Amino acid sequence: MRWSHIKTLFILSFLILNGYLLYQFISNQDEMNIPELDTSSMDLDEELRDEDISISADVDFEVPELSYISSAQKKFTESEISDLNDNKHINAEKSPDSQLLIAAFSSPLKIPDNADEETLSSLVSPYILDSSDFSFGAWDDDLNIIVFFQNKEGNPIYLNRHAMLTFYVNDNNEITHYTQTMLGDTDPQGNPTLNTPKIAISSLLQSRYLNAEDNITDVSYGYYSRIAEAEEGTQVFAPTYKITVNGESDYFVNAAESTTYSGNYRDYLVKMLAGNYLRKLNLMADEDDSMADSLISVIEDKIEPFRSDLE
Amino acid sequence: MKLETAKSLLLIILIGTSLILTFGMWNYRAEYEPLNDDESIDKADLGGGQKNANDVVKPNNVVFKINGEFYSYENPEDSANLFEDIQTWEMTDLQSTDTEEKTADAEVEIIFPTGVPLSLFENILNTDRTLTSNRNFYVDRFYIQLQEEDQLLKVYFVSLDGDEAVEGTIHSSANYEQLLSMFSNLSDEEYEENHLLTETARNIYIPVEEKTMQSFKYTFNTIKSADVRNIMFTRPNLVSESKSGESLMYRTDDRQLNYTGNGMSFINVAEWNKEEPADKSVFQQSLENINEHAGFTDDYRLDSYTDDSITYRLYRFQYPVINNSYMDLSTIYQKWQSEQLSEYTRSLISLDTVANTSSKELRDSDEIISTIQQNKNIADIQDVQIGYRLTVEKDVNGEEYVLLEPDWYQRVNDSWSVVPEKNTGTQNIEGGS
Numbered sequence: 001m002r003w004s005h006i007k008t009l010f011i012l013s014f015l016i017l018n019g020y021l022l023y024q025f026i027s028n029q030d031e032m033n034i035p036e037l038d039t040s041s042m043d044l045d046e047e048l049r050d051e052d053i054s055i056s057a058d059v060d061f062e063v064p065e066l067s068y069i070s071s072a073q074k075k076f077t078e079s080e081i082s083d084l085n086d087n088k089h090i091n092a093e094k095s096p097d098s099q100l101l102i103a104a105f106s107s108p109l110k111i112p113d114n115a116d117e118e119t120l121s122s123l124v125s126p127y128i129l130d131s132s133d134f135s136f137g138a139w140d141d142d143l144n145i146i147v148f149f150q151n152k153e154g155n156p157i158y159l160n161r162h163a164m165l166t167f168y169v170n171d172n173n174e175i176t177h178y179t180q181t182m183l184g185d186t187d188p189q190g191n192p193t194l195n196t197p198k199i200a201i202s203s204l205l206q207s208r209y210l211n212a213e214d215n216i217t218d219v220s221y222g223y224y225s226r227i228a229e230a231e232e233g234t235q236v237f238a239p240t241y242k243i244t245v246n247g248e249s250d251y252f253v254n255a256a257e258s259t260t261y262s263g264n265y266r267d268y269l270v271k272m273l274a275g276n277y278l279r280k281l282n283l284m285a286d287e288d289d290s291m292a293d294s295l296i297s298v299i300e301d302k303i304e305p306f307r308s309d310l311e
Numbered sequence: 312m313k314l315e316t317a318k319s320l321l322l323i324i325l326i327g328t329s330l331i332l333t334f335g336m337w338n339y340r341a342e343y344e345p346l347n348d349d350e351s352i353d354k355a356d357l358g359g360g361q362k363n364a365n366d367v368v369k370p371n372n373v374v375f376k377i378n379g380e381f382y383s384y385e386n387p388e389d390s391a392n393l394f395e396d397i398q399t400w401e402m403t404d405l406q407s408t409d410t411e412e413k414t415a416d417a418e419v420e421i422i423f424p425t426g427v428p429l430s431l432f433e434n435i436l437n438t439d440r441t442l443t444s445n446r447n448f449y450v451d452r453f454y455i456q457l458q459e460e461d462q463l464l465k466v467y468f469v470s471l472d473g474d475e476a477v478e479g480t481i482h483s484s485a486n487y488e489q490l491l492s493m494f495s496n497l498s499d500e501e502y503e504e505n506h507l508l509t510e511t512a513r514n515i516y517i518p519v520e521e522k523t524m525q526s527f528k529y530t531f532n533t534i535k536s537a538d539v540r541n542i543m544f545t546r547p548n549l550v551s552e553s554k555s556g557e558s559l560m561y562r563t564d565d566r567q568l569n570y571t572g573n574g575m576s577f578i579n580v581a582e583w584n585k586e587e588p589a590d591k592s593v594f595q596q597s598l599e600n601i602n603e604h605a606g607f608t609d610d611y612r613l614d615s616y617t618d619d620s621i622t623y624r625l626y627r628f629q630y631p632v633i634n635n636s637y638m639d640l641s642t643i644y645q646k647w648q649s650e651q652l653s654e655y656t657r658s659l660i661s662l663d664t665v666a667n668t669s670s671k672e673l674r675d676s677d678e679i680i681s682t683i684q685q686n687k688n689i690a691d692i693q694d695v696q697i698g699y700r701l702t703v704e705k706d707v708n709g710e711e712y713v714l715l716e717p718d719w720y721q722r723v724n725d726s727w728s729v730v731p732e733k734n735t736g737t738q739n740i741e742g743g744s
Binding site: 014021028190233260261 | 318332333551563565566567578
């Protein structure tokens with residue numbers, strides 16, 4: 001009889017213990033089960049509302065499977081230049097290091113009014129080497145320069161002076177010259193897990209690039225590199241989201257590490273032209289190259305008003 | 312009886328579930344772990360010791376001043392020991408005071424290689440309260456005066472711009488007696504007389520006696536490139552590596568590490584947080600950062616301090632070491648932008664064993680003083696010190712070794728160069744940083 005009592009007591013106490021353990025177990029599970037990413041995207045929606053920032057772009061697309069890539073600069077060959085020169089509408093040359101191609105139109109190429117990206121692409125493509133590798137990047141009104149970005153692995157290399165087509169537009173909306181740089185073959189570098197576009201927007205918010213009433217109008221992805229000072233040698237490009245705000249300013253957010261950069265095209269172009277292209281052109285001009293000479297004066301005129309900003 | 316069997320069964324089930332639940336709770340954490348970044352690999356370190364402000368902020372001169380005469384220890388080890396004592400002395404009654412020069416019969420001047428915010432001294436001296444709240448109060452030295460009447464010591468800090476001063480008191484007769492006995496023994500062998508230069512950027516004391524010192528040949532080790540790479544890049548598998556000659560270049564989209572000439576230079580152009588004010592001083596950030604990868608591989612001391620950059624210099628036998636090669640092998644330099652390390656340049660050698668020594672007679676101090684005084688830019692000279700010139704040389708077998716040779720050095724624009732030889736028409740423009 002006594003044993004039966006003890007058993008009842010045991011059953012009761014174990015019932016209580018189990019109840020407590022079950023409660024602990026479930027609350028533990030709840031606490032840990034909330035994935036961190038979910039909270040941050042919930043926070044993001046809330047934060048964006050607080051800051052009065054709207055998203056009109058499609059941000060729910062699948063996270064791209066891009067790896068880091070590395071690539072060195074392509075050197076243009078003599079035969080490529082002579083192929084271009086077969087086209088009687090242009091004259092082409094290359095810099096002594098074969099990395100910069102310059103071309104002048106024998107009669108300036110008129111850009112139709114209200115030209116969109118496609119019109120522009122088809123307008124210039126007959127005059128360009130590997131034109132299918134390039135896609136429209138930006139049209140800077142201050143400098144009146146149109147840039148196309150080279151595509152690698154199907155995605156654009158954003159704002160990189162080693163992978164860019166640059167069209168110099170005059171006041172009559174005509175292209176007088178263009179320059180071209182290209183990257184060679186790419187090697188895949190590493191394959192990190194990439195963040196979602198929403199996380200990229202949240203990094204942008206944390207970096208205080210977004211202001212009240214901003215509207216995120218476009219999100220796309222490609223490759224971007226911040227270190228470009230090396231003339232030769234390899235550059236590494238990170239999978240990067242390009243986030244357009246209010247249809248006018250672009251920001252680049254590294255898709256793996258969430259570092260953020262404002263894409264100030266004008267500053268970049270002025271720096272690129274003043275620091276790099278002009279130097280190469282001057283080398284060519286020293287050889288009594290009249291095309292280089294005329295392009296130098298075109299570029300000098302364009303960047304003159306903004307040079308002091310660089311200091 | 313049937314009821315009893317049912318109860319036993321129930322009890323067993325209850326015990327079983329409680330065991331399962333307990334076990335489940337213990338093990339739940341294990342599933343959580345893999346969420347951590349599996350791409351990061353074991354952190355490498357450079358094998359140095361952990362250092363705090365105390366270990367890197369040290370004076371490079373301690374001068375005893377009495378009746379217009381100046382003395383210092385002949386052996387800088389003694390100066391270092393004295394400063395260690397002073398660090399334990401209790402300073403109280405700290406308060407601002409007027410900047411008028413206070414004279415005393417006997418005074419000790421403790422001089423540091425570079426100006427630092429006065430608040431830094433709170434960490435390295437034994438003070439009972441904050442020294443100043445002014446972030447722009449920089450000092451490069453302080454003074455301890457003996458007050459005979461009260462048998463106590465007065466401490467003075469005067470800002471570099473001369474606008475502010477702070478005084479404190481050391482109420483210890485033991486400390487007083489210790490300093491007093493030094494002053495009464497200044498004629499002893501362990502002390503030497505100094506000459507004071509005042510036309511220079513700051514007061515400089517130069518020991519008068521001629522000196523013969525040792526040159527040292529060291530075997531040395533260089534830290535491996537893979538170790539440095541793993542420290543500087545959080546995800547080494549994303550790094551591209553290229554080699555040209557002896558130099559290695561590691562690069563990602565925003566970071567670049569050049570491993571060359573026994574040193575490294577790293578830049579990071581990533582921008583994480585715009586305009587985030589740093590809570591910690593750049594000095595504190597750099598200490599923590601270097602300690603994180605055990606980067607103080609030798610006796611490195613604070614050599615230069617600016618709003619956004621810090622330089623540490625190698626010291627050997629209490630003397631500064633100077634190297635003027637393209638990769639400065641005697642310094643660690645860090646530049647910070649808000650809370651982000653943007654530049655990091657450093658020596659990767661660590662001196663191993665002394666292979667050989669030889670004696671070297673240093674130039675006469677009279678000659679040094681007259682050279683300094685004839686320098687047109689004397690007002691720019693911040694310091695004159697005996698230092699070791701570090702060079703990497705090759706012996707007959709092609710083995711590399713490090714040579715440390717003592718010489719007189721002057722500091723201009725925070726950069727050390729050999730005091731030019733007399734009667735050479737052109738100035739020696741060898742420059743280091």
